[in-house]
Every structure is written in structure tokens, then in C-alpha cells.
Amino acid sequence: MIQATDFKNAMSLLTSAVNVVTTAGASGRYGFTxxxxxxxxxxxxTLLVCMNTAxxxxxxxxxNKILTVNVLGADHQHISNVFASKMSTDERFKYGNxxxxxxxxxxxxxxxxxxxxxxxxxxxVGTHSIFICRVVAIQNGQDHxxxxxxxxxxxxxxxxxxx
Numbered sequence: 001m002i003q004a005t006d007f008k009n010a011m012s013l014l015t016s017a018v019n020v021v022t023t024a025g026a027s028g029r030y031g032f033t034x035x036x037x038x039x040x041x042x043x044x045x046t047l048l049v050c051m052n053t054a055x056x057x058x059x060x061x062x063x064n065k066i067l068t069v070n071v072l073g074a075d076h077q078h079i080s081n082v083f084a085s086k087m088s089t090d091e092r093f094k095y096g097n098x099x100x101x102x103x104x105x106x107x108x109x110x111x112x113x114x115x116x117x118x119x120x121x122x123x124x125v126g127t128h129s130i131f132i133c134r135v136v137a138i139q140n141g142q143d144h145x146x147x148x149x150x151x152x153x154x155x156x157x158x159x160x161x162x163x
Contacts, residue, residue: 015150018072020083021049022106023057025064029106030057031092033084035149036128037069045135047115050128057089058129062122067133068105069115073143074156079108080147101137112146114139 016035023030036050047069051058061067072080082095097109101116108114117133124130145158 012152013150015148015155018076018080018147018149018154020070020072020076020079020108020111021051021061021067022070022108023061023064023067024100024105025066027060027063028089029093030060030089031083031106032057033080034069040132045138046120047117047133047135049117049131049133051131052128053124054127061119061131062129064105065119066103066105067117067119067131068101068103068107069117069133070106070108070111071113071115072108072147073110073112073141074145074147074158075143076108076111076147077154080154101139103136107139110141110143111139112141112143114141 019034019037020031021034032055038048040046040048051061079096082092098106099109101107103116105116115135116137117135119131120134121132122129145156148155148157
């Protein structure tokens with residue numbers, strides 16, 4: 001049997017994009033830092049987002065039925081840390097400039113890319129919910145350097161511009 005710590009240690013070696021996933025609606029405005037986000041299909045455009053059911057904002061994502069995946073650029077490490085912290089929701093959204101696209105979920109204006117989504121399905125697996133999300137709007141940013149997480153540390157990935 002594989003132990004949870006062995007699995008976590010192995011997964012720390014899987015490089016992941018760093019995202020802040022946000023929601024807004026009747027249940028309020030919330031967000032969290034996530035690396036468990038991936039493409040499901042391009043027809044229709046669909047993402048998978050995993051969220052711990054013990055998160056204080058978990059129920060709000062379910063009630064609002066929308067979310068935006070804000071893919072962080074190399075300069076957004078502080079925003080990743082803020083949305084992973086114990087800070088209040090109102091305090092978290094004081095960092096960065098936020099607007100909205102089609103669903104009304106908060107969009108980080110200078111993110112690498114934003115995927116604005118409707119949550120279409122929710123599957124419970126162990127300690128997490130898997131949100132299957134139909135992408136209804138995309139906004140591309142100007143940054144070409146991504147923030148990734150590997151071996152329990154942040155790293156920057158992207159094009160090197162040659163003068």
C-alpha cells in the first residue's frame with residue numbers, strides 16, 4: 001500500500017502551473033491557490049479543477065457554480081502566497097487588479113491567461129472535489145513567463161528574449 005507521504009513526495013516532482021481559482025455570486029467572492037488544474041477536452045473546451053473539501057471556501061464554489069482559473073505569471077508569487085494563506089477573503093482580493101469576464105468570477109487582469117468557466121459536474125474523490133468546468137471565455141495576458149511549482153518551490157518558465 002502506498003503511503004500518503006510517499007505519494008506527496010513523488011507528486012512534488014511533477015511540475016505544475018500555479019493558478020488562483022476564484023468564484024463570485026450569491027454565496028460571495030472567494031479564491032484559492034491550486035496546482036491541480038488541467039485540460040479535459042477542447043470540444044467543448046473543458047477544464048478539470050481539484051479542490052480540497054475541507055477548504056473554507058469549498059461550499060461557496062459549489063453554490064456559485066462558476067469559477068475562473070487565473071494562470072499566474074512569473075511575477076505573481078506573492079498572489080499565490082496570499083491566496084494560499086489564512087488571510088480573509090476581502091484581504092486576499094486587495095492584492096492584484098481584478099475585473100470579470102462572462103461569468104462574473106474574479107479575473108486577475110495581468111494573469112498569463114484566464115479561463116472563465118461554468119461548473120458542469122462535481123465528483124467527490126477522497127479528500128477532494130473534482131470540478132468539471134466548461135470554458136465560456138478566455139483572456140490572454142501579455143506575460144510570456146509562467147510561475148510553476150516543482151519540488152516544493154516556485155520556479156519561472158518561459159521564453160528568453162535575445163536582444
